[in-house]
Amino acid sequence: xxxxxxxLVETASQTAGPYxxxxxxxxxxxxxxxxDEEIGVSPIEDSCDGEIIEITxxxxxxxxxxxxxxxxxxxxxxxxxxxxxxxxADPKVSxxxxxxxxxxxxxxxxxxxxxxxxxxxxGVESAPHISLWVVARGxxxxxxxxxxxEDEDNSSDPLLARIEQRPRVDTLIAKKTGEGQxxxxxxxxxxxxxxxxxx
Amino acid sequence: MSNFxxxxxxxxxxxxxxVHPVAYDPGYKTSVSRSPNLxxxxxxxxxxxxxxxxxxxxxxxxxxxxxxxxxxxxxxxxVGERILMHGRVLDENARPVPNTLIEIWxxxxxxxxxxxxxxxxxxxxxxxxxxxRTLTDENGYYQFLTVRPGAYPWPNRGNDWRPMHIHVSVxxxxxxxxxxxxxxxEGDPLIDHCPIxxxxxNRAQLDAxxxxxxxxxxxxxxxxxxxxxxxxxxxxxxxxxxxLEGM
Ligand SMILES: [Fe+3]
Numbered sequence: 001x002x003x004x005x006x007x008l009v010e011t012a013s014q015t016a017g018p019y020x021x022x023x024x025x026x027x028x029x030x031x032x033x034x035x036d037e038e039i040g041v042s043p044i045e046d047s048c049d050g051e052i053i054e055i056t057x058x059x060x061x062x063x064x065x066x067x068x069x070x071x072x073x074x075x076x077x078x079x080x081x082x083x084x085x086x087x088x089a090d091p092k093v094s095x096x097x098x099x100x101x102x103x104x105x106x107x108x109x110x111x112x113x114x115x116x117x118x119x120x121x122x123g124v125e126s127a128p129h130i131s132l133w134v135v136a137r138g139x140x141x142x143x144x145x146x147x148x149x150e151d152e153d154n155s156s157d158p159l160l161a162r163i164e165q166r167p168r169v170d171t172l173i174a175k176k177t178g179e180g181q182x183x184x185x186x187x188x189x190x191x192x193x194x195x196x197x198x199x
Numbered sequence: 200m201s202n203f204x205x206x207x208x209x210x211x212x213x214x215x216x217x218v219h220p221v222a223y224d225p226g227y228k229t230s231v232s233r234s235p236n237l238x239x240x241x242x243x244x245x246x247x248x249x250x251x252x253x254x255x256x257x258x259x260x261x262x263x264x265x266x267x268x269x270x271x272x273x274x275x276x277x278v279g280e281r282i283l284m285h286g287r288v289l290d291e292n293a294r295p296v297p298n299t300l301i302e303i304w305x306x307x308x309x310x311x312x313x314x315x316x317x318x319x320x321x322x323x324x325x326x327x328x329x330x331x332r333t334l335t336d337e338n339g340y341y342q343f344l345t346v347r348p349g350a351y352p353w354p355n356r357g358n359d360w361r362p363m364h365i366h367v368s369v370x371x372x373x374x375x376x377x378x379x380x381x382x383x384x385e386g387d388p389l390i391d392h393c394p395i396x397x398x399x400x401n402r403a404q405l406d407a408x409x410x411x412x413x414x415x416x417x418x419x420x421x422x423x424x425x426x427x428x429x430x431x432x433x434x435x436x437x438x439x440x441x442x443l444e445g446m
Binding site: 006007008009010011012013014015016017018019020021022023024026029030031034035036037039040061062063065067069073075076077083084085086094095096103118119120121126129131133135136137138139140141142143144146158159162163188189190193194195196197198199 | 210211213214215216218219220221222224227229230231232233234235236237239240241242243244245246247248250251252253254258260263269270289290291292293300302303304312313314315316317328329330332366368374375377378379380381395396398399401403404405407408429430431432433
């Protein structure tokens with residue numbers, strides 16, 4: 001026998017299911033006005049510092065079908081790379097957004113401010129990115145990934161550098177489609193499978 | 200500056216994936232095409248995972264954690280067996296997680312969701328919406344008043360039914376702690392027949408999602424209580440954290 005550890009075990013995840021929108025996005029679920037103020041409606045106020053951008057995409061399952069029921073949350077710093085709650089953060093950036101695939105087209109849009117570079121532990125600098133967390137029916141534990149940007153210098157980002165199969169780096173990089181417009185598709189499985197994270 | 204790094208500064212404890220459901224499980228048909236084939240990319244957490252959104256009491260309404268009354272704004276109570284769902288949010292270091300947002304959603308007493316895509320023949324309850332939210336207090340404690348959700352059938356294998364359950368979403372204090380799970384009820388025979396519950400292969404971990412009847416916190420002539428504690432990822436605590444590698 002040995003001494004007992006006094007740590008606890010994390011609660012097991014379960015799928016968010018088909019009706020996740022009821023709880024997290026009541027207006028989308030057809031129940032507007034349930035709460036006075038919903039969570040994560042927008043990650044910014046329009047008068048925040050920096051470039052306002054729109055990222056459009058779809059979440060595809062392993063058959064290539066654009067899922068109609070995916071729900072995504074995003075988290076990011078402001079244009080200077082400061083996270084909300086940290087000293088000097090732009091008060092007009094909440095950094096958090098909830099958005100869902102359109103029930104008809106399967107397309108989502110995230111309207112936000114382009115994030116800045118972030119200094120991590122040991123002074124290592126990350127290229128600008130937005131963290132995502134994807135849930136839906138059939139996803140048993142939320143999938144973490146990141147959006148990087150085609151028009152930024154991603155060459156020394158510590159996470160991208162860890163991806164051994166270099167063509168897969170592209171799955172994390174939003175393509176510029178116009179001024180302030182980007183395309184970012186998420187593929188859960190199969191050809192072009194997005195790099196998902198365990199961080 | 201102190202050398203000592205508190206539990207709020209260190210990296211997140213890496214997730215033990217063995218205590219979570221498997222991503223791919225043929226018994227749960229939708230997971231077959233929605234599970235990544237390739238391994239996840241593992242790394243030590245960074246500011247993107249160690250920070251996270253915070254929510255003040257200002258966003259919440261007085262009835263937000265009372266599902267018996269919140270859909271009608273207090274005008275008329277929901278139909279069903281009244282229950283108190285309560286518990287604590289802790290981290291893996293067994294420390295309470297105060298001031299964190301918990302959101303729940305559920306079917307009504309007949310097993311029907313108020314969602315445009317739910318077409319189950321059980322009727323909607325005009326007095327029940329099916330969602331609630333609250334912040335944990337300084338000791339990580341939370342509570343909801345609601346009604347016991349009904350079991351419901353779902354299209355999977357020929358005759359699959361979900362056990363009574365309440366969906367639970369928790370933030371913690373950092374985006375890397377984000378978790379959605381489900382609370383089941385003690386004694387429900389459908390738990391052992393449910394392909395979604397069965398995606399958790401570790402029996403103790405499934406048992407930890409089953410809330411026990413808690414008579415001590417029940418209120419006579421009013422509601423039964425069920426206790427549901429939630430454990431989120433913790434952070435590594437070490438006084439050596441800020442020394443360079445190898446020193
Ligand atoms: Fe459900």
